[in-house]
Amino acid sequence: MILPDALTYQPAGSIIHRVMSSSSDELLAGGTDAAVHARHLRVIRGKRVALHDFSVLIARGSVTGLLGPSGCGKTTLMRSIVGTQIVSSGSVTVLGHPAGSAALRRRVGYVTQDPTVYNDLRVIDNVRYFAALYGVAPAAADEAVNGVGLRDHASAYCGNLSGGQRGRVSLACALVCQPDLLVLDEPTVGLDPVLRADLWTQFQALARRGTTLLVSSHVMDEADHCADLLLMREGRLLAHTTPDRLREDTGCTSLEEAFLSVIRHSTAASAS
Ligand SMILES: Nc1ncnc2c1ncn2[C@@H]1O[C@H](COP(=O)(O)OP(=O)(O)OP(=O)(O)O)[C@@H](O)[C@H]1O
Ligand SMILES: [Mg+2]
Numbered sequence: 561m562i563l564p565d566a567l568t569y570q571p572a573g574s575i576i577h578r579v580m581s582s583s584s585d586e587l588l589a590g591g592t593d594a595a596v597h598a599r600h601l602r603v604i605r606g607k608r609v610a611l612h613d614f615s616v617l618i619a620r621g622s623v624t625g626l627l628g629p630s631g632c633g634k635t636t637l638m639r640s641i642v643g644t645q646i647v648s649s650g651s652v653t654v655l656g657h658p659a660g661s662a663a664l665r666r667r668v669g670y671v672t673q674d675p676t677v678y679n680d681l682r683v684i685d686n687v688r689y690f691a692a693l694y695g696v697a698p699a700a701a702d703e704a705v706n707g708v709g710l711r712d713h714a715s716a717y718c719g720n721l722s723g724g725q726r727g728r729v730s731l732a733c734a735l736v737c738q739p740d741l742l743v744l745d746e747p748t749v750g751l752d753p754v755l756r757a758d759l760w761t762q763f764q765a766l767a768r769r770g771t772t773l774l775v776s777s778h779v780m781d782e783a784d785h786c787a788d789l790l791l792m793r794e795g796r797l798l799a800h801t802t803p804d805r806l807r808e809d810t811g812c813t814s815l816e817e818a819f820l821s822v823i824r825h826s827t828a829a830s831a832s
Contacts, residue, residue: 601650628792669739679719724750
């Protein structure tokens with residue numbers, strides 16, 4: 561089944577129609593509540609339209625990857641979902657509430673693209689602070705720090721860490737809060753392959769326990785770790801699909817090539 565909202569801006573007869581199917585289709589068919597439902601979002605940033613009539617449903621308890629070139633609107637969409645973005649029109653419902661509403665404060669975790677940590681606190685104290693705010697046992701902070709590969713730096717001041725390490729502290733602060741929806745803006749940038757793989761395993765384990773994760777990335781290889789994929793370009797949703805379906809529909813084995821194929825088809829369709 562094709563998402564009716566998303567269809568409104570898809571050129572007829574293009575490959576994009578065929579790659580729209582995803583677990584959100586089952587979600588619609590089964591009448592299950594979505595974790596996120598964006599309807600006809602329009603967002604202006606500066607003088608540019610950052611999101612054009614953007615509609616999407618994100619399934620609960622899944623890992624959804626948000627992929628697309630730099631400047632295509634990934635961060636803007638995430639900000640709209642966590643309620644920190646002014647939107648011109650349209651709406652976003654998160655876990656049954658309007659995005660940004662007080663009821664969601666403890667249920668939504670957001671790790672921004674630029675790490676936000678207290679540089680004058682030690683790694684473990686940054687994470688313990690969030691654990692205390694959210695009423696989580698302090699032992700969970702140690703677990704979160706270990707989980708992001710910072711065990712050996714637990715007592716270091718964040719101001720003395722590299723950018724990638726500070727990013728991991730940010731991630732540990734979000735993980736420790738155990739939110740229902742975790743929005744992660746490029747959490748694996750600059751990490752070594754072993755740690756990246758380990759984090760994706762953690763994300764999948766969280767999803768199995770019921771957490772919904774929306775994770776942006778530039779790296780198409782990472783898309784294989786996601787149950788669902790949102791492919792974006794220039795503020796629009798090109799496709800809502802799954803890694804297997806994307807390969808099947810494009811005939812490409814590499815997800816990178818598959819994404820390029822979707823982009824080429826969308827460019828050709830909009831030019832015709
Ligand atoms: N602070 C800002 N002021 C004005 N325009 C902005 C601002 N931030 C982003 N934009 C514009 O909004 C559009 C979407 O940007 P956004 O940050 O959402 O993209 P992105 O997909 O997250 O990119 P990246 O992969 O580089 O992080 C871009 O055209 C960008 O120039
Ligand atoms: Mg971004």
